[in-house]
Amino acid sequence: MSQKSLPPQINEESHPGPLEAVIRAETGGKIRSFLYQLAEGVTDYRSIHSLTEQVRHQYHGRFAIELIQNAYDAVSRAEEQEGALSRIEMRLELDGERGTLFVANDGAPFSHSNFESVSRLGQSDKDPTTSVGNKGIGFRSVLEISQRPQIWSRRFETSHGFDGYCFGFAPEFVRSIHDPVLAIIERRSFSEAQGWFAEIVEEDPSLCERLCSGAQRVQARGANSITDWLREEIGYLSPYLLPWPVTERSTTVDDFEERGFASVVELPLTSLAAVSLTERKLAEITADSMLFLDNLKALTITTPKGSRTFRRSIVQRAKGPRKLGKVSIGCEDSTRTFSVWRRKVQVSDMPEPVQESIRGLPGQWPKLERAEIAVAVSDDSEPTPGKLSIFLPTALETGAALHINAPFFGDMSRTTISFDTEEEGAQAGGTYNEFLLHQAAVLGLEAISSDLAGRSVGEAANILDILAPTASESAAKDRWQEHLSRAATEMDIDIENAPWMLTDGGWCALCQASLLPLPSDPKVLCAEELRKHAAFPAYAAGLDTRIGLIESLSGRFGIGVMPTEADQAITIEAAVKTLACDPELDWGHFWQDVCNIFEDDLSHLKGKDVILCTDGTLHSGGVAGRAIYFRPRPAGQDDDSSEEPGIDQVPAALQSFIAILDPRIPVSEVRDGRRQNTELHKRLTDARLVNTFRREDVLADILAPNLPPMPVARGTRDVELCRDALFYALRLAAS
Structure with a gap:
């Protein structure tokens, strides 16, 4: 047959092998069916063409997955699974502005059923419980990137080369039937190059006459010339129903053959856009794609x-x-x-x-x-x-x-x-x-x-x-x-109360476990520190990457993910008792973390020993009958406060209810040449944890209420209390 009569890679052999004969017979039968429909004015082939186009659009962007699916089905059908390599290989090669995508597998070779499924739209015989794809339909997804798909396969798993179903599809092949069909209608003899078509129509001697009669009816209607009508109708004949044997192959196909692959799909890409799309879809394939492909290695x-x-x-x-x-x-x-x-x-x-x-x-x-x-x-x-x-x-x-x-x-x-x-x-x-x-x-x-x-x-x-x-x-x-x-x-399971959440203290219910109340940018109160002193069941450290899931699951049941403010306060109190032993502790950073945890509302710390004072110990603020005061400033800087020697030196007997804030707590700073209060000063004041030092308040609110009833007996602790109270009161009065 003339090389001009058929598209490249589609050649006629003088002595075709048995499978080549099967391929030719399949296509010959479909061409005869098309000619019968032309003769009778039936247009079923148009419906198939429309369905092919519909499939191509519905499978948009799915060709890579579909190719893996079909290859995996072949791997799963291999007779020997235990020792098989069970490989799928997808290779994109570029050639100028275009390229070719190859998909190879070393599973079972292409069977006759596979061949029929690929060349007959929607006729896959796959079991939905054991097979992944639908070769008859899914294979059409490749039309998004290629118009000339080819398939190379061994005949048996023991074959030494691609001696099985080797065929391709091409639009040029469909267009090549125009001239021999026109020769029939015009009652001309076939040329030597059209001899292959003679073999197709010779199966039914009446076909040529019926086709001529049908053409005469079309001509009688006078809508189009016979040539135009024929070309239009052939345009609706899907080339992807007409396989033809292929023999000329690339070195890449040879490479797959030498490496033992059972079959290869070769897809010459249509354009630079198709190359780009292919690269993108191949890049999207991840480990998840193999998760349920049990037979793939x-x-x-x-x-x-x-x-x-x-x-x-x-x-x-x-x-x-x-x-x-x-x-x-x-x-x-x-x-x-x-x-x-x-x-x-x-x-x-x-x-x-x-x-x-x-x-x-x-x-x-x-x-x-x-x-x-x-x-x-x-x-x-x-x-x-x-x-x-x-x-x-x-x-x-x-x-x-x-x-x-x-x-x-x-x-x-x-x-x-x-x-x-x-x-x-x-x-x-x-x-x-x-x-x-x-x-x-x-x-x-x-x-x-x-x-x-x-x-x-x-x-x-x-x-x-x-x-x-x-x-x-x-x-x-x-x-x-x-x-x-x-x-x-x-199943009689209460998810909210089932002991399914792992905490540092063991397994407990979702409604009991809490996340650590971490500051947004921890300086001192880091996760390790809070976890060490947590007064609540804290989720295990290894679940830190699941915080988002914990939040969404808790939200599903209307459960708060954070511990109560009371438990947070107890946790911070326990933590600071350890932290305070470090002379290098940055107290400014500590209080920055605390303010962040409580969103600037420090009232939850009332009664908790968390405030460092000048006596070197931690005190609790906001407790009736006791008070922590800001350290008095020099006169002229803070209204009625002045710093005289000894005012912030509280006598020992009074230290249980009077304390002065340690200067390491940054409640003031120099701004614009003046010493001014910091935001922490305001937070401590608003929470009534620390008070401004005023003499009359100290005397009236703290000293007087804490004095014992008079007179007091000699030799008792009350004597020391009264003595220290008197000395401190005189010191205040003289300041």
Whole structure:
């Protein structure tokens, strides 16, 4: 056949192999069907063309995931799983302004069923419980970036090369049928180059005559010339239903063949924009993409910017009633470990409305026998919103920092999932999808109760990942919390009061545990200091990265995350008693932290020994019959206060109820050449913890009320008290 008659890479061999003959026969049959429709004025091919365009738009941006899905299905079908390499490799190569994306796997070779699925829109025979993608539809997602996809495959797993289904699609091939069809209509003989087309029409000797008759009817209507009509109708014939054998291949395909891969998808990219989109979508692939691909061991992504290989391994095989296992996914220097719980539910055990929902689904779905639900949490230090997966992640978040996989019934591209019940008039499968999500909630609570609670800080973090609402949209959070609440009720669990929160003192209930009341920028009262003296059950230090989850979970139940002000005051009192032993302590920073903790309302510290005074000890302010005073300033600086020798030197017998604030507490500073009060001075005054020193107040409010009844007996402590009171009063009067 002439090289001009068919597009590049689509060549005719004089002696085609058995699979090449199958490929040619498939396309020949479809071309004959198209010619029959032309002859009879039927336009089913237009509907298929329209559906192809619709699929391309609905799968926008999903081609990378779809390619992984199809490759993974092949890996899962491999006869030998235990010793298999189980690889998928995605490689983007640039050539000038364009490039080519290759996707290779070393699973089972392309089967006849696979070939039919790819070349016949929407005719995949995959089991929704064991297979990821829909080759008949999902493969069309590549049309977003490529118009000439090609597939190279071995015939058997033991084959030494790509001797199986090797074929491609191209718009040029469809356009190439125009001239031979026109030759039939014009009753001309085929040229030597059109001999391949003769083989197609010779299958039915009546076809040519019927086609001529149909063309005459079109010509009689006179709308278009026969040539224009034919070209227009051929334009509606989807090239992606017409595979043709390919033989010429790139060195990259040769490389994949030599390295033992079973099949390769080759996608010449259409434009620079397609290259950019491909780079972006490949960059979006993360370890999460491999989480539920149990049979995959390695996923390599190579672009001109570098190469990444994700390696998946089993850390702990699934065991126990909840099939708890651990999976490790590593890439370069980063490794993530996931705990995964699984449960299978027989369809026959599902409620009747759920079974009815399944029976209303299309394709192979009514044959569904069981569904496996899996929930997974990671050991990541920073939690991130999890995704709902149908083997691979969808666009929907779970509503928490956990991942959920189940054979949900999703939209065509498996990007979204409907959870609206059929009674509400929504799309099919909503009741079934709701059931699966509810089973995930039950499994999650069982995992907490039996496998996580009462163990270490890692498990405590996982509990928060499962329970706490976290998502970029409220619908996902609300949906997950609703299922958790229903599951908890069914299981007679009170989440708010269950001992599922790890604190420094052990496990306790959500309503009992509190976060540390840390200042926004700790100077002295750091987490370690507060934790050491906490008068309340403080969340364990290892949960610091889960503070956001703690806040959202507590908010869900209307619980405050901070300890009471009374417990905070007790904690600060205990802390400062230790801190005060350090002669280098910066008291200004200490009080800055305290003001920040209490949001400048220091009244909660009344009665707490937290104020350093000139006698070197800590005193409590705001207590009846006792007072702490600001140190008097020199005359002229603070109204009626003056500093005379001895005024701030309180006699020993009076020190239990009169104290002078230590000068290390920064309650004044020089501003604009004058000594002025600081903000701390105002806070201490407003809280009535420290008073301004006025002689009459000291005499009337403190000294007089604390004097014993007269007369006092000699040799008693009252004598010392009266003596010191008299001397101090005279000192005040003389100042």
